[in-house]
Amino acid sequence: MILARVVGTVVATRKDPRLEGKKLLVLKPVSPDGKDESGYVVAVDTVSAGYRETVLAVSGSSARMAEGCKDRPVDTSIVGIVDNVSLDEKK
Amino acid sequence: MYLGRVVGRVWSTVKNECLEGHRLLIVQPVTPELKDTGKRIVCTDWTGAGAGELIYWVRAREASFAFSPAEVVTDATIVAIVDELHIKRPPLADARGSEPTSEPRPSGSGRSGSGA
Numbered sequence: 001m002i003l004a005r006v007v008g009t010v011v012a013t014r015k016d017p018r019l020e021g022k023k024l025l026v027l028k029p030v031s032p033d034g035k036d037e038s039g040y041v042v043a044v045d046t047v048s049a050g051y052r053e054t055v056l057a058v059s060g061s062s063a064r065m066a067e068g069c070k071d072r073p074v075d076t077s078i079v080g081i082v083d084n085v086s087l088d089e090k091k
Numbered sequence: 092m093y094l095g096r097v098v099g100r101v102w103s104t105v106k107n108e109c110l111e112g113h114r115l116l117i118v119q120p121v122t123p124e125l126k127d128t129g130k131r132i133v134c135t136d137w138t139g140a141g142a143g144e145l146i147y148w149v150r151a152r153e154a155s156f157a158f159s160p161a162e163v164v165t166d167a168t169i170v171a172i173v174d175e176l177h178i179k180r181p182p183l184a185d186a187r188g189s190e191p192t193s194e195p196r197p198s199g200s201g202r203s204g205s206g207a
Contacts, residue, residue, distance in 0.1 A: 001115070001133040001167055003101070032099055032117045032131050046107045056103060056115070056133060061152040062166040066107045079164050080106035080115075087099035087117065088142050 003082060004029045004057050006049055010042050018072040025049065025078065027057055032085050043076040044069055056080035092147050094173065095120045097140050101133050109164040116140065116169065118148055123178050134167040145173040 004027035012024065023045040029037040041057070046068045049055045055078045063069060063077040099117035103110075114136040120129045125145070137157040140146050146169045149157070154168035 001135075001165060003133060032101075032133075037130070047105050056101065056106070058164055058166045060166050062155055062164060065109060065155060065162050066164040067109050068107075077107075077164070079110050080103035082101055082103050084102040085099060085117070086102075 001056050001058050002029050003032060003085070004041070004055055006051055006053050006055060007040070016073050019044070027055065030054065032087055041076050043078050044074045045078045047078055047081055049078050049081050054082040056082060092149050092170070093120055094123065095146055095148050097142055097144050097146060098131060107164055109162055113163060118146065118167070118169065123176060132167050134169050135163060135165040136169045138169050138172050140169050140172050147171050147173060
């Protein structure tokens, strides 16, 4: 799983019927200390995440196991909204 | 499967119901020499690992098999806590004919969590 920040939404009218009614969000991966990482990813939202929230995203075939994404053409899904991240101090 | 070290935790209240009740830990992948390598990732925990512990984790769809038959939505899971590592490497064929390099052998740094 990766941590990511919601940076936008995707609107698609013509899409696979199994994706109908699913919210698609654009994510920017972030490191645990909050720094942006490279690239962007589009993910299906299962937890009603909002703009600028930090979320947990699952990728690969595991993404289809999320409740609401079963048997749908999904390879990244948002499965949690992050409240807090704690890191051990560098030794 | 990959070696890693637990370096932090993630708290999440609102999450997919397939993930409820699972601890989420931040893992720094490490090499067999215990040097950091690659990006830190968030793993579900099957073992009850704690901060600083040396663990190994699995990636991709297989990560959810650890919790079988429950269907947990995860693509990375900590599946074991490492007690000891024994790494045997063939002596390097050194062009200058000097002694084979002998690296200090990492061992037992799992429970101590000293971050050596």
